[in-house]
Amino acid sequence: xxxxxxxxxxxxxxxxAACRQDMHDQPKHKPFTGSVLFKDHRSAxxxxxxxxxxxxxxxxxxxxxxxxxxxxxxxxxAALAAHFGGGADWQARMLARGHDRxxxxxxxxxxxxxxxxGMIVQRGMxxxxxxxxxxxxxxxxxxFFDVITNGFGAMFDQRDRIQVEDRWAIxxxxxxxxxSQNAQYADLSAEQRDELDHPKPRTEGQSHSTEHGR
Amino acid sequence: MAQxxxxxxxxxxKASIVVAGLVVAALGLATININRTTYVNTQSMPxxxxxxxxxxxxxxxxxxxxxxxxxxxxxxxxxGIPPSKxxxxxxxxxxxxxxxxxxxxxxxxxxxxxxxxxxxxxxxFVYFNHSxxxxxxxxxxxxxxxxxxxxxxxxxxxxxxxxCLACHRAPEKFLRPKDKVFTMGWDPVKELGVSQEExxxxxxxxxxxxxxxxxxxxxx
Numbered sequence: 001x002x003x004x005x006x007x008x009x010x011x012x013x014x015x016x017a018a019c020r021q022d023m024h025d026q027p028k029h030k031p032f033t034g035s036v037l038f039k040d041h042r043s044a045x046x047x048x049x050x051x052x053x054x055x056x057x058x059x060x061x062x063x064x065x066x067x068x069x070x071x072x073x074x075x076x077x078a079a080l081a082a083h084f085g086g087g088a089d090w091q092a093r094m095l096a097r098g099h100d101r102x103x104x105x106x107x108x109x110x111x112x113x114x115x116x117x118g119m120i121v122q123r124g125m126x127x128x129x130x131x132x133x134x135x136x137x138x139x140x141x142x143x144f145f146d147v148i149t150n151g152f153g154a155m156f157d158q159r160d161r162i163q164v165e166d167r168w169a170i171x172x173x174x175x176x177x178x179x180s181q182n183a184q185y186a187d188l189s190a191e192q193r194d195e196l197d198h199p200k201p202r203t204e205g206q207s208h209s210t211e212h213g214r
Numbered sequence: 215m216a217q218x219x220x221x222x223x224x225x226x227x228k229a230s231i232v233v234a235g236l237v238v239a240a241l242g243l244a245t246i247n248i249n250r251t252t253y254v255n256t257q258s259m260p261x262x263x264x265x266x267x268x269x270x271x272x273x274x275x276x277x278x279x280x281x282x283x284x285x286x287x288x289x290x291x292x293x294g295i296p297p298s299k300x301x302x303x304x305x306x307x308x309x310x311x312x313x314x315x316x317x318x319x320x321x322x323x324x325x326x327x328x329x330x331x332x333x334x335x336x337x338x339f340v341y342f343n344h345s346x347x348x349x350x351x352x353x354x355x356x357x358x359x360x361x362x363x364x365x366x367x368x369x370x371x372x373x374x375x376x377x378c379l380a381c382h383r384a385p386e387k388f389l390r391p392k393d394k395v396f397t398m399g400w401d402p403v404k405e406l407g408v409s410q411e412e413x414x415x416x417x418x419x420x421x422x423x424x425x426x427x428x429x430x431x432x433x434x
Contacts, residue, residue, distance in 0.1 A: 031292040042327055
């Protein structure tokens with residue numbers, strides 16, 4: 001065997017070792033993998049018209065549209081209790097979930113207290129109305145649900161990314177925000193009034209611990 | 215007639231057997247190691263995309279939560295890629311005429327897909343699930359690196375099996391509190407004053423995290 005044969009064989013072995021990808025790239029589709037089979041290059045096919053997925057029957061008008069007989073609902077749907085685990089404290093769990101989802105999905109535009117001064121607004125987006133104006137203070141929960149689901153003004157609908165129960169949880173948290181941002185001195189407990197009247201000086205440790213969240 | 219082979223060829227022929235063995239072994243080693251280089255597995259190389267999306271800006275400067283776009287990461291095996299509508303939420307107003315964003319606008323107009331290239335492309339015989347990792351306290355950063363500092367998305371880690379196993383053998387080295395999973399640059403020593411090992415062992419116990427090294431965990 002001449003030297004150049006050996007070199008050729010060795011490099012062929014190296015290439016072959018690097019090129020066998022049959023098992024790595026199988027003819028199967030992971031989520032959103034492209035496909036040459038369909039005209040639109042999507043392996044994820046649109047549902048055939050009239051298909052109803054499990055749990056997507058949407059019979060409950062109140063839950064799915066935020067409306068009762070075509071008018072924005074004044075109440076939260078009864079189905080939420082079961083979704084958030086029932087028991088005495090399901091509403092607290094719903095509020096916590098709403099807080100969480102609000103922070104993720106809403107704060108970029110609406111700001112973390114809902115005054116419409118989110119980061120994106122500072123970068124040139126139109127400022128959304130504050131939740132604390134009179135009109136929105138008086139708007140029923142179903143109205144907010146409808147806006148999240150179908151969009152309003154410059155805001156696109158968010159229904160693809162926020163599940164229906166989470167949308168209601170966000171509405172509940174939004175109500176809590178409205179309450180907190182418009183709280184009166186008289187609404188506070190004796191303990192809270194005392195804290196407000198006699199604020200404790202901040203120690204270094206405390207000021208550090210408040211900087212954790214974004 | 216003189217002999218064709220001198221006496222020294224006896225030694226040479228014996229030695230050549232050993233040398234041939236060594237050459238084969240060296241080639242084998244070289245193959246394995248070349249395949250592990252970042253050059254071959256494209257680790258740390260930004261991957262060409264139709265839109266030069268920057269995580270540095272969206273995550274780092276704007277502070278948008280991972281889940282704003284990767285919305286299914288907590289419930290699904292797949293983290294989720296948002297519909298073009300999500301991009302248009304801002305980019306119908308901000309940078310609305312930027313040529314760089316034309317593929318997004320086109321996708322929105324015509325209801326077609328923006329054809330992204332998968333950056334973390336696991337072999338198809340690996341069944342990875344985002345939700346279990348995220349819900350047990352593995353931070354995004356542990357696998358994806360400081361995404362908030364990646365102008366163009368690249369693979370921080372090799373995704374080699376040994377890399378997966380490093381954590382599957384000893385999850386305590388990487389676990390974080392569940393509410394810090396989506397935080398970038400989180401450090402247990404700085405934030406809580408405890409070492410990763412101490413915190414990890416505690417979280418492992420609390421959240422019932424088990425070491426999973428059975429083949430069938432990932433290969434089904």
